[in-house]
Amino acid sequence: MMGLSLALRDVSVTADNGRVLLQTGDVDIPAGQTVAVRGPSGAGKSTFLNVIAGLTMPRGGAIHWGDTAFHALSGAARTAFRGQYLSMVFQDHLLFEELGAEQNAAIAAGFSPRDQRATIRAAAKQALMTFGVHRDDLPPVARMSGGERQRVAVARALARTPDVLLADEPTANLDRQTADRLIEDLLVHTKRHNMTLIVVSHDANLIMAVDRVLGVDSGVLRDA
Numbered sequence: 025m026m027g028l029s030l031a032l033r034d035v036s037v038t039a040d041n042g043r044v045l046l047q048t049g050d051v052d053i054p055a056g057q058t059v060a061v062r063g064p065s066g067a068g069k070s071t072f073l074n075v076i077a078g079l080t081m082p083r084g085g086a087i088h089w090g091d092t093a094f095h096a097l098s099g100a101a102r103t104a105f106r107g108q109y110l111s112m113v114f115q116d117h118l119l120f121e122e123l124g125a126e127q128n129a130a131i132a133a134g135f136s137p138r139d140q141r142a143t144i145r146a147a148a149k150q151a152l153m154t155f156g157v158h159r160d161d162l163p164p165v166a167r168m169s170g171g172e173r174q175r176v177a178v179a180r181a182l183a184r185t186p187d188v189l190l191a192d193e194p195t196a197n198l199d200r201q202t203a204d205r206l207i208e209d210l211l212v213h214t215k216r217h218n219m220t221l222i223v224v225s226h227d228a229n230l231i232m233a234v235d236r237v238l239g240v241d242s243g244v245l246r247d248a
């Protein structure tokens with residue numbers, strides 16, 4: 025596990041009507057750095073996560089993850105790269121609604137080599153316990169509360185150890201104590217495995233805990 029660096033060179037994203045949604049200039053994030061991204065509502069934070077995850081295509085500029093020219097990959101290659109190196113905790117969670125917390129958190133086991141499955145299941149269980157969503161009486165995630173779903177989504181992202189973790193407001197909707205536990209766990213896990221962490225957040229405790237803070241204002245990304 026090496027983590028991956030991210031190099032952005034003048035990446036721009038525009039809406040269909042030509043409005044500029046994001047302009048990054050040149051930004052370099054070394055492998056293993058933990059970075060918070062903050063900015064006002066509508067500033068372009070989700071657009072930023074989407075473009076570095078390859079879910080939105082830039083209009084111009086270059087995105088390198090490690091040695092890979094990510095912006096130049098075909099759609100299929102981008103999807104394969106994402107599956108291998110990136111893990112995401114996004115606001116809509118993308119959980120499997122009929123399954124329980126443990127099956128969701130350990131979902132990566134189903135796509136992993138046989139000899140890694142037990143490790144992933146154990147890590148999933150551990151993460152669920154840490155975040156207090158490991159009771160036997162919990163319903164399928166379809167009927168869980170917003171905060172419970174959020175904790176399951178983070179546990180799932182941590183159950184495998186990706187090179188890069190991208191997260192959108194992972195502590196929103198959580199009480200202070202649960203949020204602080206999540207922050208600590210997230211950072212211990214990312215540092216232990218030298219993962220690169222890029223997290224959109226307004227949480228002052230999270231912002232204090234990371235290596236670096238970037239700001240997005242009216243679509244312009246820069247060190248804050």
Ligand SMILES: Nc1ncnc2c1ncn2[C@@H]1O[C@H](COP(=O)(O)OP(=O)(O)OP(=O)(O)O)[C@@H](O)[C@H]1O
Nearest residue numbers: 039040045063064065066067068069070071072240
């Ligand atoms: N495909 C699109 N076409 C046009 N405008 C878009 C498109 N996608 C996003 N936008 C606009 O781009 C701006 C940035 O949106 P984005 O979701 O990145 O903001 P954000 O900083 O994540 O906001 P929030 O904190 O409210 O989630 C918003 O004004 C949004 O309405």
